[in-house]
Amino acid sequence: MIVLKNISKVYPPDVHGLRDVSLHIKPGEFVSIVGTSGAGKTTLAKLLIAEERPTKGTIVIGGWDITKIKRREIPYLRRQIGVIFQDFKLLQKKTVWENIAFALEVAGEPRRRIREVVPHVLKIVGLDQKAHRFPRQLSGGEQQRVVIARALVHRPKVLLADEPTGNLDTMNTNEIIDVLKKINAFGSTIVLVTHNREVVNGLKQRVITLSDGRVISDQAQGKYILP
Amino acid sequence: MFAITTTGRIISFAWKNFTRNAWIGLATLLVLILSILSVNILLGVNAVSDAAMKALEDKIDISVYFKPETPVLVLDTARSYMASLPQSQEVDMRLPEAVLEDFKTRHKDDEKVLAALAELDQNPFGATMTVKAHNTGDYPFLVEALQNPQFAFAIETKTYDDNSVAISRVQHIAESVRLFGIILIAIFALFSILIVYNSIRIAVYTQREELGIMRLVGASNLFVKAPLVLSGAVQALLAMFLSAGAVVLMVAFLDPKLKIFFDGSDPGLQSYFMDNFVLLAGVQAGAILCLVIFSSWAATGRYLKK
Ligand SMILES: Nc1ncnc2c1ncn2[C@@H]1O[C@H](COP(=O)(O)OP(=O)(O)O)[C@@H](O)[C@H]1O
Ligand SMILES: [Mg+2]
Numbered sequence: 001m002i003v004l005k006n007i008s009k010v011y012p013p014d015v016h017g018l019r020d021v022s023l024h025i026k027p028g029e030f031v032s033i034v035g036t037s038g039a040g041k042t043t044l045a046k047l048l049i050a051e052e053r054p055t056k057g058t059i060v061i062g063g064w065d066i067t068k069i070k071r072r073e074i075p076y077l078r079r080q081i082g083v084i085f086q087d088f089k090l091l092q093k094k095t096v097w098e099n100i101a102f103a104l105e106v107a108g109e110p111r112r113r114i115r116e117v118v119p120h121v122l123k124i125v126g127l128d129q130k131a132h133r134f135p136r137q138l139s140g141g142e143q144q145r146v147v148i149a150r151a152l153v154h155r156p157k158v159l160l161a162d163e164p165t166g167n168l169d170t171m172n173t174n175e176i177i178d179v180l181k182k183i184n185a186f187g188s189t190i191v192l193v194t195h196n197r198e199v200v201n202g203l204k205q206r207v208i209t210l211s212d213g214r215v216i217s218d219q220a221q222g223k224y225i226l227p
Numbered sequence: 228m229f230a231i232t233t234t235g236r237i238i239s240f241a242w243k244n245f246t247r248n249a250w251i252g253l254a255t256l257l258v259l260i261l262s263i264l265s266v267n268i269l270l271g272v273n274a275v276s277d278a279a280m281k282a283l284e285d286k287i288d289i290s291v292y293f294k295p296e297t298p299v300l301v302l303d304t305a306r307s308y309m310a311s312l313p314q315s316q317e318v319d320m321r322l323p324e325a326v327l328e329d330f331k332t333r334h335k336d337d338e339k340v341l342a343a344l345a346e347l348d349q350n351p352f353g354a355t356m357t358v359k360a361h362n363t364g365d366y367p368f369l370v371e372a373l374q375n376p377q378f379a380f381a382i383e384t385k386t387y388d389d390n391s392v393a394i395s396r397v398q399h400i401a402e403s404v405r406l407f408g409i410i411l412i413a414i415f416a417l418f419s420i421l422i423v424y425n426s427i428r429i430a431v432y433t434q435r436e437e438l439g440i441m442r443l444v445g446a447s448n449l450f451v452k453a454p455l456v457l458s459g460a461v462q463a464l465l466a467m468f469l470s471a472g473a474v475v476l477m478v479a480f481l482d483p484k485l486k487i488f489f490d491g492s493d494p495g496l497q498s499y500f501m502d503n504f505v506l507l508a509g510v511q512a513g514a515i516l517c518l519v520i521f522s523s524w525a526a527t528g529r530y531l532k533k
Contacts, residue, residue, distance in 0.1 A: 071448070072447065072448065075442075075445045075446060075447045075448075076445070077445075078442075078443065078444065078445035079445040083443060089436075089439070089440055089443065090440075091436070091437060091440060102440070102441075102444065103444035103445070105236055106236075106441050106444060106445070106446030106447075106450050106451075107444075107445055107446065108232055108233045108236070108450070109232075110232055111232075150444060151444075153444075154445065
C-alpha cells in the first residue's frame with residue numbers, strides 16, 4: 001500500500017527531517033509511528049500527502065509513484081488519503097454537516113451523493129445526532145471525530161492521523177482510538193502518529209519508532225519502547 | 228453534469244465569500260470606487276484646465292491700426308499678404324467706416340462722445356486688422372511679417388508687443404499644467420493599484436484558514452481560486468458602475484457652474500467625458516478588471532504553494 005525507499009528529507013539549509021527511511025506498509029494494517037518531539041513523524045506524514053517533497057528516495061502509494069507528483073495531481077492524492085491533524089481544522093462558521101459536505105462540494109460531487117455520504121460517515125463516528133451543531137458546541141473528542149468523518153468522505157484507502165489525540169484527555173482519546181479501530185476493521189489502512197504510551201501499548205499492533213529522522217525499531221506486535 | 232455542478236458551486240462559493248465577508252467586501256469596493264474616482268477627477272481637472280488654456284490662447288491676437296487715410300489698395304495688400312502666410316489662421320480687416328459704426332454702437336448711450344464725434348467733418352478712424360495665429364509660438368514671426376515695406380509705412384500702431392509677455396507666460400503655464408496633470412494622474416493610478424492589490428490581499432488573508440482546509444480535503448487549485456477571482460471581478464464591475472454614475476452626476480452638476488467662469492463658452496468637462504466615453508470606460512474597466520483578477524489570483528497563490 002505504502003512503500004518508502006531510502007527517503008531523506010532535508011529542510012534548507014541543513015535540518016534533517018528524515019534520514020534514509022525505508023518502510024513497507026501493507027493494505028489493512030494499523031501502524032503506529034512513535035518518536036520524541038522532532039524525530040521526524042510530522043515530516044513523514046507531510047511527505048505522504050505531498051505537502052513536502054523528499055530530498056532523496058521514492059514514495060509509492062497504492063502503486064502510484066508520488067515522488068515527483070505534479071501540483072495539479074495533488075488534490076487527487078488528497079482524496080485517496082484521509083488526513084487528521086492535532087489542531088482540528090474545522091470551519092467554525094459551518095455546522096458539522098456543512099463541514100463534512102464541504103469536502104465533497106469542493107471535489108465537485110453531486111448533491112445527491114453528498115446527501116448519501118454525509119449521514120453515512122457521521123454514523124461511523126457516532127455523531128449522526130449532532131449533525132446540525134457548530135464545532136464550538138462539541139467536546140474536543142467530538143470535534144476530532146468530525147474531522148475523521150470528513151477524512152472518510154472519499155472512501156480513502158489510507159487514513160493518516162498526526163497526533164489526533166494530542167490535545168485530548170483519556171476518555172476522549174479512547175473514543176478516537178475506538179473510531180480508528182472501527183475504520184480499520186472496515187479494511188482501511190491506518191497510520192497513527194502518536195507519543196501516547198497507553199494508546200500504543202493498548203493497540204498491540206505494528207509500531208515503528210523514529211529517532212532523529214531514522215527508523216530505530218519496527219516491530220509487528222510492538223510496544224512503546226521510548227523512555 | 229460535473230462541469231455544471233462545479234460552476235454552480237463556484238458561483239455559490241463566490242457569493243458566500245462576498246456575503247460572509249461583507250465588511251471586507253464593502254471596504255474593498257469602497258477602495259476601488261475611490262481609486263477610480265480620484266483618477267477621473269484628475270482627468271476632469273486636466274480637461275478643464277486644457278479648455279481654459281485654449282480659451283486664453285484663443286483670446287490672443289495682433290491688432291494692427293492703420294493710419295486714417297491709407298488707400299484701400301495698401302490695405303488689401305496687407306490683408307492678402309498676411310492671409311497667405313501659413314502661420315496665420317485668420318485675418319480680419321475692418322475698414323474705417325465699419326470701425327466708426329462699431330464705435331458709434333458701442334457708445335450709443337453716451338451723448339457727449341457722440342456729440343464730439345459729430346463735430347468732426349471726417350472719419351477719425353483708420354482701418355483695423357486683427358491677425359490670429361495657429362500656434363501662440365507663431366506670433367513673433369507674424370509681427371516680423373508686418374514689417375513688410377509694401378504696407379509697413381501705413382501702420383500707426385500694433386498691440387502685440389503689449390501682450391507678448393502675457394502670451395509666453397500663458398504658454399508656459401499651459402505646458403506645466405499639462406505635464407503636472409499627467410504626472411499626478413500617473414502617481415494616483417500607481418497608488419490606486421497598490422491600494423487595491425493590498426486590500427484584496429487582506430480579503431484573501433482573512434480566508435486563509437478556509438483555503439487551507441479546502442486544499443487539505445482535496446479541492447483543486449482552480450476550485451480554490453475561482454470563487455475569489457470571480458467575487459473580485461464582480462466587485463470591480465460594481466465599482467465601475469457606481470463610479471461611472473458618480474462621475475456623470477458630478478459632471479452634470481459642475482459643467483453649468485464652470486460655464487459661468489468661462490464667459491459662457493464650453494468649459495470642456497462634459498464634452499471631454501462624452502467624446503472619450505468609450506475609450507475611458509474601456510481602458511478603466513479593462514485595467515481595474517485585470518488588476519483585481521491578478522491581485523486575487525496572486526494573493527490566493529500564496530496559500531496554495533505547497
Ligand atoms: N518546515 C520546516 N523547516 C525547517 N525545519 C523543519 C520544518 N519542519 C520540521 N523541521 C525540522 O525537522 C525535524 C523533524 O520535525 P518533525 O517532523 O516536525 O518532528 P515531529 O513531528 O516528530 O515532532 C525537526 O528538527 C524540525 O525542527
Ligand atoms: Mg509533529
